[in-house]
Amino acid sequence: MDYYAIVHNDFDGTASASVYARAVNSLPRNIWFTEPTKLHEVLARLELRGVNRVMIADLGINDSTFQYILDSIRKLRGEGAEIQWFDHHVWKDDWKTKLQEAGVQVFHDVSTCGAGVVNKNMNPEDEVSRSLASADCSVDIWLHNDPLGEKLRRVVENDRSYEWKRKLMETFFNGILWNEEFDTILQTRMEEELKGYQRIWKYVKVLDLEGTKIVVAIRWNGPPDISYASQFLMTRTGAQIFASANGKSISFRSNSIDIRRFAVRLGGGGHPLAAGASLRIPFIYRLLRRLGVTGPALNWVAKEVLEVVKKEGIVKYERRTTKN
Structure with a gap:
């Protein structure tokens, strides 16, 4: 066929x-x-x-x-x-x-x-x-x-x-x-991931919004990928929401919060627990990031994430089990 x-x-x-x-x-x-x-x-x-x-x-x-x-x-x-x-x-x-x-x-x-x-x-x-x-x-x-x-x-x-x-x-x-x-x-991927977990902390910032912790990250090169890193970082920090930006887009993850709402607010979509949208970091911050200075870009993304979470609110996700 x-x-x-x-x-x-x-x-x-x-x-x-x-x-x-x-x-x-x-x-x-x-x-x-x-x-x-x-x-x-x-x-x-x-x-x-x-x-x-x-x-x-x-x-x-x-x-x-x-x-x-x-x-x-x-x-x-x-x-x-x-x-x-x-x-x-x-x-x-x-x-x-x-x-x-x-x-x-x-x-x-x-x-x-x-x-x-x-x-x-x-x-x-x-x-x-x-x-x-x-x-x-x-x-x-x-x-x-x-x-x-x-x-x-x-x-x-x-x-x-x-x-x-x-x-x-x-x-x-x-x-x-x-x-x-x-x-x-x-085997190769697992070895690379273990090394990667040790170096991702410099790309991460933890926010606290009225008792809810949010991990914000600037994307790093190499493993671990975003899904495994999000689980690792949320577990280690006690956060309920994870957001990672790569310069042109942003991804959200959670185990319990409906984060699709945040992606939709930014013009994107996805799953209730894994979603994404376009988010262009200002050129000067992207340039500094390429030069190894991540702080300005990380702070900018953290501010954007905080604003969208405040606007949409934090809503628990109830997993659906029936056909739509």
């Missing part, structure tokens, strides 16, 4: 594409690994070239780009495309309604990860897909209930290149979830 795949540029996106490929017994003719903020651009450039099915997975929607997405979807549908969209991020009801009215098959379920949505709707009896989705969900929606997830995430995100993700998708498609190459990568 010929189709195109457009998925998130992370473990969940790669796993979603792999599960779908197993369900239709075919790898995509082409695949795009992208971000929610770039989805409208990918769709606008997409040319069918004889391919009539497009699958989109693990890509949420932002208010600022929805109309562009809808316009491109309508154009592709007018050219004869069959479009399936699998997602687990928080959506507005009218997004789903308008996409369905445009002819999109929408599979939306906030109780699982992207690969879980694909697995539940396309091939629920496939054991390989179930195992991959379980591992993926464990880390993507912060369940932390499948040890394979902690290992596979490190392997998948060891290399963010297209070639690596395509190779992994083909490996998973063939029913292989672990091999000797993955073992070597995992």
Whole structure:
């Protein structure tokens, strides 16, 4: 079967594409690994070239780009495309309604990860897909209930290149979830992470907002990645909220607070416990950061985070367990 795949540029996106490929017994003719903020651009450039099915997975929607997405979807549908969209991020009801009215098959379920949505709707009896989705969900929606997830995430995100993700998708498609190459990568990553934990403190600031601690960080080079660092720093400081900025964007994490509200306030989105948005640090602070002076940038980000948390308030997150 010929189709195109457009998925998130992370473990969940790669796993979603792999599960779908197993369900239709075919790898995509082409695949795009992208971000929610770039989805409208990918769709606008997409040319069918004889391919009539497009699958989109693990890509949420932002208010600022929805109309562009809808316009491109309508154009592709007018050219004869069959479009399936699998997602687990928080959506507005009218997004789903308008996409369905445009002819999109929408599979939306906030109780699982992207690969879980694909697995539940396309091939629920496939054991390989179930195992991959379980591992993926464990880390993507912060369940932390499948040890394979902690290992596979490190392997998948060891290399963010297209070639690596395509190779992994083909490996998973063939029913292989672990091999000797993955073992070597995992060992190297773990050694690098242990060294990284010792040096990230100089990129961190801890705030206290009426008894709620917030860890703010300026992104560092190398491991640990943001998800593992956030858990480490929140545990070590007793914080409930983690925010990390890389100069152009900001990511939020928590184990108990609905931090998606903060991302939405900044024009972004994501999961209730893991979300992000655009946030451009002023040029002079970014320049100083490149020169090794992190204080000004860190202080600026801390001020922005404090303001958005004050405006949105701190709301506990209640995990949903039913299909939306």
